[in-house]
Amino acid sequence: MNAKNNYYNNAKDNFKIWIDDGIIKISTGKGKWTIETMARCMEEFNELNKKLPKNQKVLIDVSLTPSTPTAAFRKEMISIIAKTFRSSRVKKVAIWGGSTLVKVVISFFITAIRIKNIQHFKAEEEALKWLKED
Numbered sequence: 001m002n003a004k005n006n007y008y009n010n011a012k013d014n015f016k017i018w019i020d021d022g023i024i025k026i027s028t029g030k031g032k033w034t035i036e037t038m039a040r041c042m043e044e045f046n047e048l049n050k051k052l053p054k055n056q057k058v059l060i061d062v063s064l065t066p067s068t069p070t071a072a073f074r075k076e077m078i079s080i081i082a083k084t085f086r087s088s089r090v091k092k093v094a095i096w097g098g099s100t101l102v103k104v105v106i107s108f109f110i111t112a113i114r115i116k117n118i119q120h121f122k123a124e125e126e127a128l129k130w131l132k133e134d
Contacts, residue, residue, distance in 0.1 A: 015041045017048060023131060024048065027061040035076045042084045055091040057131045061124065062106070063097025082113035093118040094127035 014029035014037055026045060049056055085093050095106055095118065106120045121127040 017041070017044050019048075022057070023128075024052075024056055024058045025061070026058065028065045030064045033065065038077055038080050042080050046084060049087070049089050052089075054089045056089055057091055058085075058093045059124070059127055059131060060093065060095045061097055062095055062102055065098055065102050078109050078112050081109065082115065085113070085115055085118060091117060092131050094121060094131045095119070096121045096124050096127040
């Protein structure tokens with residue numbers, strides 16, 4: 001499969017999903033994220049992931065994500081993302097970027113979902129290096 005056949009970009013939804021060098025990449029935009037946006041993003045990810053072999057590696061770019069969401073949003077976000085990434089089809093998830101507040105929320109969410117194959121990194125290069133390790 002090539003990236004052109006597996007690419008979702010909707011400016012309204014404020015995210016992109018594609019495959020590059022065997023890694024599923026998700027990029028968030030600058031706009032406000034809602035529960036509905038998060039759910040659509042994970043739905044699109046799941047649809048793409050179903051078409052691929054097991055043990056996928058995922059890189060999530062949150063470098064453009066706005067400041068921290070509300071407590072209610074965080075709780076729902078944890079639920080949606082945990083359900084998605086607990087899948088046996090996902091081997092590793094690397095999240096990179098984000099403001100200090102976004103990083104704190106991500107750290108909280110990683111701890112809360114209790115999945116060991118998810119890590120946060122400051123830079124994309126670090127995240128890719130970790131994903132490519134077996």
